[in-house]
Amino acid sequence: MDRIYLCLAHMSGKEQDFIKEAFDTNWVVPMGPNVNAFEKDLEHFVNEVESEESITKDQSLKTNSQLAPLKLKQVSILNSQLDKKVVCLSAGTAAVHLALLACGVEAGDEVLVQSFTFCASSHPITYLGATPVFVDSERESWNMDPDLLEEAIKDRIAKTGKTPKAIIPVALYGMPYQIDRIMEIADRYGIPVIEDAAEGLGSRFKGQVLGTFGKYGVLSFNGNKMITTSGGGALICDNEKDKNEILFYATQARESYPYYQHEHIGYNYRMSNICAGIGRGQMTVIDEHIVHHKHVQELYCELLKDVKGIKMHCNPGPDYDSNFWLCTCTLDPELKVKGQENAYKEVITGAVGGAAGVTHAASTAVTDCQPNTNVEAMRVALDAANIEARPLWKPMHKQPVYKNAPAYTNGVSESLFAVGLCLPAGPYVTDDHVRYIVNAIKSAII
Secondary structure, eight states: OOBSOOOOOOOOOOOHHHHHHHHHHHHEEEESSHHHHHHHHHHHHHOOOOOOOOOEEEOOOSSSOOOOOOOOEEEOOTTTOOEEEEEEESSSHHHHHHHHHHHOOOTTOEEEEEEOGGGGHHHHHHHHEEEEEEEEEEETSBBBHHHHHHHHHHHHHHHHSSSEEEEEEBGGOOOOOOOOHHHHHHHHHTTOOOEEEETTTOEETTTTTTTTTSEEEEEETTTTTSSSSSSEEEEEEEEEHHHHHHHHHHBTTTTSSSOOOOOOOOOBBOOOHHHHHHHHHHTHHHHHHHHHHHHHHHHHHHHHSSTEEEEEEESSSTEEEEEOEEEEEEEEEEOOOGGGGGTTTOOOOOOTTTTTTTOSSSSSSSSSSSOOOHHHHHHHHHTTTTTEEOOOOHHHGSGGGTTOOOOOOOOOHHHHHHHHEOOOSSSTHHHHHHHHHHHHHHHHHH
């Protein structure tokens, strides 16, 4: 069988039309009609609020499902006041950076950020000379623990005399965070919330799209996300004024003179009109992609429900509606996997699991915080079967680069990192692929 990847983009067939239009009209720059239209498409999508009584309508979707035709929910617009604006940018990381800038983060400030995440959530804090303050997770959603968040706020105020400038919760693998509690705490202390929904495009909490609750919301269109522009991201803003401010800084902060006048430091962060053309095509299949990911999750759950020692991570309750960007599972520490005795015996000198851009060889075979040997053995076994699987994100408070950063921990993210594994879930993953993957998992268990 050909290699099965975690998540690869799937083209709609419309992308080339929009790209050709850009070339035909000579809009091959980081602005243009495709960028404007893509932003409008995204605004329409993120401002939709589903009712609890959403009707399921018969609509066959062009997916790789070999089961019954998948269904698409009919959306009801309940909140006409939800009128968020979107700015398309060169990357999700750029979106985090500009949101922090717009929240007034400067050198010497502190920003509260979820520890259980990819480095793009925290690195932009350091770009501004500020300090990330890491907050651990709760066990239900695996995302920022609201109780620990409030403890961190109180302690930072007591220790520094200053209130942290922003809070960044993260939709880990698409799973919604406890945004109602996080927003209540943030509002009480007057701290703006930047939702990192880079992995959560289309995920909802109580029917509302993630990224629309806080002051800003971050989206990503990397090649492995729900939809892609090959690279790129977007920032969801509260209103037109905030959008224009972000646009100003994203286009080198040029003042309105007939010549180049700069009174602020700006950045070259605007999305290309070519990339936006891809995004416009992707918006025609976004609902299909989300439904497909949820279907793959359900199939994993069904096929693994009787496999002792393997547990899928599911929506914690009815308020949570994950897009299941990646399907994740945990392995019981007592589970025995073939080859487990050989895990971490050799120093890795190249890229692992499709990790492009890895140029530094590992200095040691082990670190002080890593997945259990049975998790690594399972990853190796799946790799041998041409299946890409990866550990969960290593908590940021355990990353050497952040060894001196303040952290408020409860052991949750470290314990999940030790036992967790990501399984393929993208649009190219068929039902037969899922069965093949599950059989490979079963075969690897002793």
